[in-house]
Amino acid sequence: MKVAKTARNKGFEAQELGNIAENTFSDLVQIWLAGTGVNRPSRLTPDSQKIDFVVELPSLWKGMTSMRTHWQIKSSSQKFTKHRHPELDSDCFHFSFRPNDLRSLKESVLQDEHFYLAFAHNVSNAQSSALLLLPPNERFVWYCIDLSQQMIREGEENYLVIPEQNVLNLSTFSLLWSSLWVEKFYDALTSRTISEIPDLGKMIRRVYPNSKETNLSPVNWNVITNNLSKYEKEFEKKEFTKVSLSLGIGSLLENITKKLYSKSGKLDTIQTYCPESLYGTANLWLFAKSYHDFMGASGVVLEKGKAGQNLRILPLPDDPERMSKLEKVCIWHIVLLYSALKVEVRIIYCPKIDAGSDHSYYGGGIGYFPWLNISDDGLTWMIENNIDATNSRHRDFINEHMNNIFINPYRQNIFGIANSFDLHPDDLRTAPKCPKQLFAKSSSFIEYPSGIFGGAGFHFLEKVKQQIYR
Structure with a gap:
């Protein structure tokens, strides 16, 4: 009788812990998504067994809808032994x-795209009553994996492998959102419609070559627009806009990057004002490979630059008090990534005039480079052909606004930055190492911002600080 009673008690405790974990997950995600305009997580009926929540992740860009993700919540108070997983190159627990x-x-993973396991670990083995006295963010240590990536492994093991760095917090959740956003942004270039147009597929591979096709010559904007016009009738208008935008961004960045390398040693200044955050496309700076290549190239050719010589200026999309936590942490990750690529970044208040256009200055032999501007409706992008778009006009704009700073990561510590964002300092701390089997898979379009994780991101911040203020 005593054994049966103990088993019943353990079963009740496990069920109670599971209920607390589900409620806590819902509360945390609702806090993280507040201000983005999406609904709170949808809890499914208990008899669904497989999916506990459906979470809509916002787009913030008018040209793309929100992203639906599916979540199963598990919890435990037991201690786990870590195992070295050679395939993931990480310490993991089962x-x-x-x-x-x-x-x-x-079976469920095969039916639903973007299916995640969120695991709540009751590390202190606290009683349920004690957990409920804590604020939601202190009740558990959370971990997360993409089940669709986890389930493809061979074997009949009765466990899931969870890497120790796959800690789920606001920082990781923001990066997951960013990776899914960028993956969806490039969906138009991997669709069945594209694959059925051989010549268009070849053009895409020239703009976005894979690792084995690095010697392909870049495609300029005129070639793209002339060729795309042949295929426009084969697309719906919305899909055609996405294809032309993706190819336009990729081709221009590829051309600029190659030109930077060709002028290596001759350039003395690179300054760009980047309005992507105004339109909800700032996630491209975090996971788009073409952006990484451009930033990396600028860091190489101006490695020894001083303050303001290798500079990116990013405007806030709104009054800081009205911005969501998700947007704030995304901007912070951009600061870390720029710094890891040896580039100085300043987050400024949004200019009141001409805020939606890119402004770039390249000094020392490269001259002005035309960029893409967004249309008034926020849906269509186009090449800038304004004859007044001279180097000096753009530099005047940059000089006027570059010191209208909201945060300066090289003057403030993490506590000051967190206070400016109205966040907890822990919200700005990334995982100790890059999470595994979590973000959208890397490809010729997507590259992980690996330099921002753990102490590395803050180390690079300090290096840029020493460089520009020496």
């Missing part, structure tokens, strides 16, 4: 399932 439950989960 979360066991009953064989039937794991098979059922695999």
Whole structure:
């Protein structure tokens, strides 16, 4: 009788812990998404068994809809032994399932895209009553994996492998959002419609070559617009806009990057004002490979630049008090990534005039480079052909606004920056190492911002600070 009673008590405690974990997950995600305009997480009926929540992730760009993600919540108070996983190159722990439950989960993953496991670890083994006295962000240590990536591994093991760095917090959640956004942004270039137009597919591979096609010559904007016009009738208008925008951004960045390398040693200044955050496309700076290549090139050719010589200026999309936590942390990640690529970044208040246009200055032999401007409706982008768009006009704009600073990461510590963003300092701390099997898969379009994780991001901040203020 005593054994049966103990088993019943453990079962009740596990169920109670699971209920607290689900409520906590819902509360945390609702806090993280507040101000983005999407609904709170949708809890599904208990008998669904496989999906506990549907979470809509916002787009913030008018040209793209929100992204639906599916979540199963698990919890435990047991201690786990870590194992070195050679394939993931990470220390991991195993979360066991009953064989039937794991098979059922695999079947569900095949039916639903973007399916995640959020695991709540009650590290202190606290009683349920004690957990409920804590604020939501202190009740558990959370971990997260993309089940669709996890389930493709071989074998009949009855457990899931969870890398220790896959800690789920606001920082990781923001990066997951960014990676899914960029993946969806490039969906138009990997669609079946594209694959059925061979010549267009070749053009895309020239703009976005894979790692084995690095010697392909870049495609200029005129070639793209002339060729795209042949295929416009084969697309719906909305899809054609996405294809032309993606190719336009990629081709211009590829051309600028190659020109930077060709002028290596001759350039003395690169200054750009980047309005992507105004339109909800700032995620491109975090996971788009073409942006990484451009920033990396600028860091190489101006490695020894002083303050303001290798500079990116990013405007706030709104009054800081009205911005969501998700947007704020995204901007912070951009600061870390720029710094890892040896580039200075300043976050400024949004200019009142001419805020929506790119402004770039390249000194020492490269001259002005035309960029893409967004249309008034926020949906269509186009090449800038304004004959008045001279180097001097853009430099005047940059000089006027570059010191209208909201945060200066090289003058403020993390506590001051967190206070400016009205965030907790822990919200700005990334995982100790890059999470595994979580973000959208890398490709010729997507590259992980690996330099921002753990102490590395803050180390690079200090290096840029020493460089520009020496």
